[in-house]
Amino acid sequence: MCGIVGIVAKSNVNQDLYDALTVLQHRGQDAAGIVTCDNGRLNQRKGNGLAKDVFHTRHMQRLTGNIGVGHVRYPTAGSSSPALAQPFYVNSPYGISLAHNGNLTNAEELSKEIFQTDLRHLNTDSDSEVLLNIFAHELQKLGKLAPSAEDVFTAVSGVHARCRGGYGAIAMVANYGIVGFRDPNGIRPMVFGSRESEAGTEYMIASESVALDGLGFKLLRDIAPGEAVYIDMDGNLESRQCAAEAKASPCIFEHVYFARPDSIMDGVSVYKSRLRQGEKLAAKVLALRPDHDIDVVVPIPDSSRIAGQSMAHKLGVKFREGLVKNRYIGRTFIMPGQSQRKKSVKQKLNTIGLEFKDKNVMLVDDSIVRGTTCRQIIEMARDAGAAKVYFASAAPPVRYPNVYGIDMPAADELIAHGRSEQEVCDLIGADWLVYQDLDDLVASSAEGNQEITQFDCSVFNGEYITGDIDDQYLDRIAAARNDKSKSLQAETEDGAGIALHNDDAS
Numbered sequence: 103m104c105g106i107v108g109i110v111a112k113s114n115v116n117q118d119l120y121d122a123l124t125v126l127q128h129r130g131q132d133a134a135g136i137v138t139c140d141n142g143r144l145n146q147r148k149g150n151g152l153a154k155d156v157f158h159t160r161h162m163q164r165l166t167g168n169i170g171v172g173h174v175r176y177p178t179a180g181s182s183s184p185a186l187a188q189p190f191y192v193n194s195p196y197g198i199s200l201a202h203n204g205n206l207t208n209a210e211e212l213s214k215e216i217f218q219t220d221l222r223h224l225n226t227d228s229d230s231e232v233l234l235n236i237f238a239h240e241l242q243k244l245g246k247l248a249p250s251a252e253d254v255f256t257a258v259s260g261v262h263a264r265c266r267g268g269y270g271a272i273a274m275v276a277n278y279g280i281v282g283f284r285d286p287n288g289i290r291p292m293v294f295g296s297r298e299s300e301a302g303t304e305y306m307i308a309s310e311s312v313a314l315d316g317l318g319f320k321l322l323r324d325i326a327p328g329e330a331v332y333i334d335m336d337g338n339l340e341s342r343q344c345a346a347e348a349k350a351s352p353c354i355f356e357h358v359y360f361a362r363p364d365s366i367m368d369g370v371s372v373y374k375s376r377l378r379q380g381e382k383l384a385a386k387v388l389a390l391r392p393d394h395d396i397d398v399v400v401p402i403p404d405s406s407r408i409a410g411q412s413m414a415h416k417l418g419v420k421f422r423e424g425l426v427k428n429r430y431i432g433r434t435f436i437m438p439g440q441s442q443r444k445k446s447v448k449q450k451l452n453t454i455g456l457e458f459k460d461k462n463v464m465l466v467d468d469s470i471v472r473g474t475t476c477r478q479i480i481e482m483a484r485d486a487g488a489a490k491v492y493f494a495s496a497a498p499p500v501r502y503p504n505v506y507g508i509d510m511p512a513a514d515e516l517i518a519h520g521r522s523e524q525e526v527c528d529l530i531g532a533d534w535l536v537y538q539d540l541d542d543l544v545a546s547s548a549e550g551n552q553e554i555t556q557f558d559c560s561v562f563n564g565e566y567i568t569g570d571i572d573d574q575y576l577d578r579i580a581a582a583r584n585d586k587s588k589s590l591q592a593e594t595e596d597g598a599g600i601a602l603h604n605d606d607a608s
């Protein structure tokens with residue numbers, strides 16, 4: 103669930119790429135990178151941190167060129183080392199830089215193929231480096247001195263044939279153009295848009311439409327599942343369906359949590375989808391407890407504000423912002439370690455006492471994943487004098503790992519895994535817990551675009567739409583990426599800065 107962007111413009115793209123990354127920052131806080139191409143030379147800056155911390159004026163000045171790609175990272179494979187910051191680069195063929203959002207589920211097998219059959223070297227354990235090398239190999243084997251749009255599309259078809267999982271990617275072929283492509287299920291999102299300049303039409307491809315809005319690009323449309331969109335250096339755009347079989351199954355968790363509400367994703371307004379989530383949740387509350395005694399609905403900022411508002415309205419009770427967020431703390435869920443997440447909740451949110459004192463409060467959050475947030479907030483609500491503390495989740499219980507680009511690899515770290523709703527309620531210390539039904543969540547999104555008949559809901563129902571996920575795979579990723587393994591990895595990572603892509607302190 104990273105943020106990716108690519109721009110083909112008529113003048114330097116550095117500032118626009120930077121601005122787009124800051125708009126996409128909610129998708130990844132761990133590392134950021136930009137690569138531009140100027141007269142055949144690539145300029146690159148990447149490192150750990152937020153976009154504003156990674157790019158200084160001196161870097162921006164050197165990131166010249168009318169074409170470039172950018173990335174903000176939320177790690178879902180490999181470590182958090184600067185060596186895994188993106189875009190990744192490979193010199194052959196042509197010089198390709200790639201920014202990836204998602205997760206390949208067959209990266210391990212592909213790594214072997216890349217070495218043994220494709221005769222290529224991988225320097226990290228990032229699945230994105232795998233994706234880049236597969237794309238590069240598929241393009242190289244066409245043996246062209248200069249690749250055409252057709253060649254690029256053939257290479258994307260080759261990627262579809264070999265890579266499994268969820269991926270949205272933007273690749274820049276030095277001196278030739280930029281291609282954006284999605285996996286055949288369109289699990290991860292991607293849109294493109296255009297902007298008119300005096301010198302001609304400019305294009306942007308990005309994870310979310312908010313990146314286009316912020317920079318004056320007009321949303322043209324989503325890239326379809328399995329489709330690729332290629333823009334050459336002169337600004338000629340071509341698109342092609344490259345997958346043998348494509349069927350939209352976008353990740354519903356984007357609508358729950360990841361995406362910004364002002365984005366339009368696969369034709370669905372994320373804002374409206376969240377409004378509908380709140381209405382349906384209220385309908386469930388009214389059905390279960392027609393004589394409820396809720397005095398006030400309080401959202402847990404930020405992501406549940408919209409669902410909280412529509413829920414309160416439908417319930418006919420007051421909506422109050424009883425929790426204030428420290429805007430300088432990032433999103434806690436996408437932080438890499440549990441201790442960091444836990445500490446950040448208290449630093450991030452504080453109660454306004456009068457909204458809790460002697461009241462029956464319905465707290466609303468978009469989802470409960472590890473239970474880090476809700477446990478602490480319920481405690482805070484009680485400390486603030488609430489009479490009763492009810493809790494509503496705009497998403498159903500998260501019970502299964504995600505394998506498509508959300509870092510929820512270990513089932514036993516999910517508070518609802520193997521537990522009934524009542525058990526979760528007891529664990530988090532609420533007086534009543536109500537979860538959204540999955541059908542209602544799906545309807546909240548599907549009502550925004552009737553053409554999408556299926557969503558990836560694997561974290562709620564354990565059904566993995568790519569069909570290649572078995573228990574052994576889940577055990578493997580759980581062992582490799584649970585919180586304990588990640589903190590051990592972080593401790594032993596002192597040498598990481600010495601990898602090929604150094605994070606120079608300059």
Ligand SMILES: O=P(O)(O)OC[C@H]1O[C@H](OP(=O)(O)OP(=O)(O)O)[C@H](O)[C@@H]1O
Nearest residue numbers: 404405433434435470471472473474475
């Ligand atoms: O059950 P948990 O493991 O705590 O995860 C769920 C919480 O994490 C997210 O908030 P986050 O602070 O990341 O971002 P937000 O400010 O966008 O709500 C999400 O909105 C929930 O509040």
Ligand SMILES: NC(=O)CC[C@H](N)C(=O)O
Nearest residue numbers: 103104177178179203204
């Ligand atoms: N969240 C993502 O999209 C992550 C991309 C890639 N799998 C990584 O870990 O770097």
Ligand SMILES: [Mg+2]
Nearest residue numbers: 402403404405
């Ligand atoms: Mg939240």
